Ligand SMILES: Nc1ncnc2c1ncn2[C@@H]1O[C@H](COP(=O)(O)OP(=O)(O)OP(=O)(O)O)[C@@H](O)[C@H]1O
Ligand SMILES: O=C(O)C1=C[C@@H](O)[C@@H](O)[C@H](O)C1
């Protein structure tokens with residue numbers, strides 16, 4: 601497939617948002633490879649900065665402190681060079697983080713249906729929010745709360761029950777359309 605050669609180079613960090621299991625990490629890593637940009641996972645950055653897992657962080661300091669740490673990490677990353685950034689599922693819900701991301705990044709919502717999310721999050725048990733109730737109930741609640749806010753992202757792509765490479769192709773195509781729409785006709789891309 602020739603997609604990569606025709607994709608304009610993003611002039612800003614490309615940040616993925618969406619629920620747990622939407623594929624921010626899995627698709628983000630592939631997207632970065634296709635764009636030739638570094639990939640950074642905000643969850644992993646927080647774990648490195650705090651020297652503990654996200655689960656331990658929630659246990660020790662609680663969610664409010666986690667959101668504050670997440671805000672600082674994302675701010676630092678957006679101050680740096682252009683990257684593909686997988687954000688944590690709740691990052692875009694924080695008004696300050698969201699405002700910053702809307703100003704400084706190209707934001708992409710990976711939207712997934714409930715059955716797809718349930719199947720994917722069942723593969724790992726390290727998501728603290730999914731332990732607060734049964735995972736399906738939590739995901740339903742978060743979908744109702746968060747989907748209207750995720751919809752503020754610049755681009756929305758469906759993260760379907762298909763191979764990750766297919767979703768990556770879909771993201772690249774949508775990003776290409778978005779960047780071409782912003783580039784004045786005839787300008788070099
Ligand atoms: N589009 C996709 N097609 C197929 N498998 C996928 C897709 N997206 C993610 N997966 C798989 O689903 C699982 C969860 O995905 P991933 O960890 O990337 O989600 P996430 O959005 O980063 O979640 P979190 O917010 O919890 O970090 C992984 O096993 C991943 O390989
Ligand atoms: O959706 C969320 O609020 C979260 C998603 C994960 O990426 C982690 O950032 C953490 O488990 C919280």
Ligand SMILES: [Mg+2]
Pocket residue numbers: 624625626641643686
């Ligand atoms: Mg992730």
